Amino acid sequence: MKSTFATLLSFVLLTVYVANVSATVYQTFDALPQNKQFDYIVVGGNIGGSVVASRLSENLFTSVLLIEAGPDSKNKELLAIPGNYPNSIPCRFHWNFTTTPQEGLGRRSIDYDRGFVFGGSTSVNGMVYTCGAAEDYDRWAKVTGDLGWTWALLWPYTIKYERFKGATGNKRSVGQFNPLSHGYLGKSKVGLPWSGPTKFDNCAMAAAKDPKSEFKFNLDLNSSKPLGLTWTQSMSGEGERSSASKAYLTPDVRRPNLHVLATSQASKKDIRTVETVTAMQEVILSAGAIGTSQILLNSGIGDSAETLGRTLATTSQRSRLVTSTQADPPLIHLRTNATLLPKSNIGNQMYGGAAVLMTPQSRGTVKIASSNPFDKPLIDLGFLTHPFDILALKDGVRTMKRFFAHPAWANYIATNISPDPDAMGEGEWEGLTRSKGAANGAVYPNLKVKGLKGLRILFSPTPRMTVPTDESFVPTGHSMAAIYILSECASGLIKWRL
Ligand SMILES: Cc1cc2nc3c(=O)[nH]c(=O)nc-3n(C[C@H](O)[C@H](O)[C@H](O)COP(=O)(O)OP(=O)(O)OC[C@H]3O[C@@H](n4cnc5c(N)ncnc54)[C@H](O)[C@@H]3O)c2cc1C
Ligand SMILES: *[C@@H]1O[C@H](CO)[C@@H](O)[C@H](O)[C@H]1NC(C)=O
Ligand SMILES: *[C@@H]1O[C@H](CO)[C@@H](O)[C@H](O)[C@H]1NC(C)=O
Ligand SMILES: CC(=O)N[C@H]1CO[C@H](CO)[C@@H](O)[C@@H]1O
Numbered sequence: 001m002k003s004t005f006a007t008l009l010s011f012v013l014l015t016v017y018v019a020n021v022s023a024t025v026y027q028t029f030d031a032l033p034q035n036k037q038f039d040y041i042v043v044g045g046n047i048g049g050s051v052v053a054s055r056l057s058e059n060l061f062t063s064v065l066l067i068e069a070g071p072d073s074k075n076k077e078l079l080a081i082p083g084n085y086p087n088s089i090p091c092r093f094h095w096n097f098t099t100t101p102q103e104g105l106g107r108r109s110i111d112y113d114r115g116f117v118f119g120g121s122t123s124v125n126g127m128v129y130t131c132g133a134a135e136d137y138d139r140w141a142k143v144t145g146d147l148g149w150t151w152a153l154l155w156p157y158t159i160k161y162e163r164f165k166g167a168t169g170n171k172r173s174v175g176q177f178n179p180l181s182h183g184y185l186g187k188s189k190v191g192l193p194w195s196g197p198t199k200f201d202n203c204a205m206a207a208a209k210d211p212k213s214e215f216k217f218n219l220d221l222n223s224s225k226p227l228g229l230t231w232t233q234s235m236s237g238e239g240e241r242s243s244a245s246k247a248y249l250t251p252d253v254r255r256p257n258l259h260v261l262a263t264s265q266a267s268k269k270d271i272r273t274v275e276t277v278t279a280m281q282e283v284i285l286s287a288g289a290i291g292t293s294q295i296l297l298n299s300g301i302g303d304s305a306e307t308l309g310r311t312l313a314t315t316s317q318r319s320r321l322v323t324s325t326q327a328d329p330p331l332i333h334l335r336t337n338a339t340l341l342p343k344s345n346i347g348n349q350m351y352g353g354a355a356v357l358m359t360p361q362s363r364g365t366v367k368i369a370s371s372n373p374f375d376k377p378l379i380d381l382g383f384l385t386h387p388f389d390i391l392a393l394k395d396g397v398r399t400m401k402r403f404f405a406h407p408a409w410a411n412y413i414a415t416n417i418s419p420d421p422d423a424m425g426e427g428e429w430e431g432l433t434r435s436k437g438a439a440n441g442a443v444y445p446n447l448k449v450k451g452l453k454g455l456r457i458l459f460s461p462t463p464r465m466t467v468p469t470d471e472s473f474v475p476t477g478h479s480m481a482a483i484y485i486l487s488e489c490a491s492g493l494i495k496w497r498l
Pocket of ligand 3: 418
């Protein structure tokens with residue numbers, strides 16, 4: 001079987017730069033063991049890569065090489081401080097991507113952040129922890145015809161990866177979460193707010209207690225019914241961010257069979273070939289939505305519809321296979337000015353709300369600008385190119401207006417600072433939203449390459465079976481939880497050669 005996929009398994013390594021030396025993580029290619037052969041090569045030190053490298057290397061007879069383009073996150077306090085996001089995270093830990101001019105946003109290009117460091121984006125993100133709705137996962141199962149994707153079969157993985165820590169600093173958190181909804185023996189810390197409750201929290205909770213309120217209290221979002229008001233959980237604990245690398249790699253890198261190479265970018269083809277490593281079993285691509293697309297495109301997989309059709313004859317995914325992405329929900333930022341100003345003299349507190357679209361119908365693409373793997377890819381999020389997205393956002397703004405209309409906010413001046421769809425014409429609202437609405441977040445492709453042996457792709461999140469791309473969708477929540485679930489699930493599939 002090895003020879004069938006030999007071509008794909010030779011990876012070119014481009015050493016980007018040499019960072020400070022650590023005892024357990026290789027900083028240079030030359031430091032790697034002599035023969036440069038491993039059972040598995042995992043590309044990308046993000047959730048998928050960290051989880052899979054950790055789980056595969058549990059078997060001490062299996063050798064695993066994990067390759068990460070960015071630097072080690074060890075001793076980087078700035079990354080460990082929870083709440084340091086986003087402004088205090090230096091750009092040396094970012095890819096500094098910018099999108100192509102967005103047709104749906106008045107042809108503006110927007111910054112598109114991704115983590116360039118161990119842990120990938122989990123080292124630089126907002127840490128907000130939500131699992132999404134059971135219906136989202138059940139829909140994966142329905143679309144794929146694979147019961148393995150039902151929430152009932154996937155949620156046990158949350159128990160596997162979670163190490164629930166409650167609130168830091170002995171803060172009481174009774175009544176702020178459901179103890180039965182969490183795992184306590186896993187690797188990734190999940191916690192509750194370490195401060196508060198704030199005046200905002202108290203008002204929101206008072207409104208939620210009103211039996212007539214549309215916005216009811218929800219004890220724990222792992223009820224898999226994510227509607228309502230809740231105490232936000234985050235992937236942090238004991239005063240620290242719990243990145244994927246901190247949770248999975250730092251403890252396991254002492255294993256003699258797990259090799260982690262930092263500051264090295266993997267690619268298939270390069271004009272400046274530096275080094276090559278070989279996997280005896282499989283290559284697992286987990287370089288995130290952008291990085292994985294770039295590697296595949298640079299490898300000649302997905303250059304054109306024809307190539308794809310041939311290479312992937314057994315799949316139903318054709319021309320859009322590699323380039324399809326699902327854009328992260330655009331945010332309409334309402335925080336440009338204060339939304340709520342206290343009427344009485346209680347200081348300068350201001351609170352804001354944002355409408356976030358969790359079910360975008362718009363789709364984008366990732367393309368390469370050249371065959372040089374160091375060139376930035378062309379990222380087109382396709383934001384607001386589908387009419388549904390504009391309608392849904394408009395509805396979101398109205399929902400928020402109803403939320404702040406509750407008497408619980410009576411002592412505050414609630415002002416609408418984003419374009420108000422009820423105060424202007426349809427065209428004007430849409431125009432302002434497209435030209436002013438900021439957009440941040442992640443790209444989520446929802447696909448997997450089949451028909452290529454020896455190569456797995458941990459696109460996040462990726463149902464196990466081929467999904468026609470037009471059916472691709474992500475859970476209605478922040479993406480980390482779903483990706484941890486899928487990564488733990490994928491580790492089992494790889495380990496047991498399924
Ligand atoms: C600013 C920001 C805020 C966010 N906030 C939240 C939040 O609050 N809650 C939440 O749940 N989610 C949040 N997310 C999303 C979440 O962090 C990501 O969806 C999640 O981390 C998974 O990302 P990924 O695996 O697709 O890619 P990434 O995490 O970006 O991982 C890709 C990894 O592969 C590496 N890589 C890329 N190319 C190569 C190559 N050629 N060779 C070697 N290595 C390579 C990269 O350096 C990186 O480490 C946020 C994301 C961002 C960017
Ligand atoms: C992003 O920019 C910073 C600052 O210029 C730089 O240090 C870092 O290496 C850049 N990231 C990448 C992936 O090139
Ligand atoms: C926000 O506040 C500034 C300064 O007070 C003002 O000039 C601007 O018009 C306000 N923007 C909106 C959208 O209300
Ligand atoms: C108590 C609780 O809500 N935990 C749940 C987490 O999600 C699964 C699937 O819906 C439930 O079965 C658990 O009971």
